[in-house]
Amino acid sequence: MKTQSPALAVVTLTLLTAPLGHAQEPTNSASVDLNGDGKQEAISLTWDEPRDEFVLKAGSATIRGGTDGNAPPGFVVVDLDSGDKRKELVVTTGQTDYDKQQHLYAFDGKALKAIGNVPALTEAKGNGIILSDSWQGFWNRRDKYALDKAGLVTEVPQELYAVGVEATVKQSFPLARSRTDKTAVATLAQGSKIQVLAAAPLGPPGEYLYLVKSSTGLLGWATGKDLTGKTQGLPVAG
Structure with missing residues (x-):
């Protein structure tokens, strides 16, 4: 169902008084100097x-x-790079943790330009870097984006993503030796504690293999299905 956004009062440069990286209330109108020419x-x-x-x-x-x-x-309005005089605009679309996107725009004095999308503006301190969190069922995936020389926001790829959660094994299952070798390096005992250290993305979006540390100090790989179905205590929302 389509909804109409309520009208909000005109605001001025007070939008920029909040510390960068802290949430601001969105507005439908404002007067701001976006390109640093001294004119709002x-x-x-x-x-x-x-x-x-x-x-x-x-x-x-x-x-x-x-x-x-x-x-x-x-x-x-955000300031992605405090070393220049420009400010950027962010418009949020999507209704859930999984489909939300922050659309970023820059103004050069003549035209508005789309400079990239990120899942969330978790942290933007004016150093040209955005840290962006997106919920993955029982952990937050943190992505890094950076302004390139063309003024576009591009992702800085990571091979692994930090997870850092603990769980208790309720049904024994093996840990694979590597992401490509399913030979068991350990078999987790029922009732033992594990640490989920990192996630490696697979081909389909939202699917991962997880690097797990056993209670005996061994490292191996587990599927998301095993972790969610055969352990308890993961911080699953809802």
Whole structure:
């Protein structure tokens, strides 16, 4: 069902007084100097219901973005790189932990430009780096993004993702020697404690193999199915 975002009052540069990396309340209109020329741009976000798109405007520039059929709650202003004079705009789409996206835009004085998407703006301290958390069922995946020389936000790839949760084995299962060799390096005893240290992405989105430390100090790999079905105590939401 399509929803109409409520109108919010015009705000000014007070949007930028909150410390970077801390949550701001989204708004539908503001006046901010985005490109560092000393002149404030009138910024607005509206909802084009027939086209299922949001319309972001800064000065005379306009850019459109698709949604999931729901109006975004507004936009926020961030400063991704305190070494320049520019500010960036962020529009959030999606309704759940799994489909939310932060759409980032820059204004060069003439046009608005899409510079990238991230799952969440968990931390952005003005050093050109964004740390972004996304929930993966029982752990937060933390991705790193950085502004490149072209001013685009690009992901910094990781081979493994830190997990750092503990659980108790309720049904014995083996740990594989490696991600490609399923030979058991250990068989976890019922009632023993394990630490899930890291996750390695598989081909399908949201699927991983997990590096697990046994109570005897051995390391091996387990599937998400084994961890969620044969252990207890994982911090599963709900």
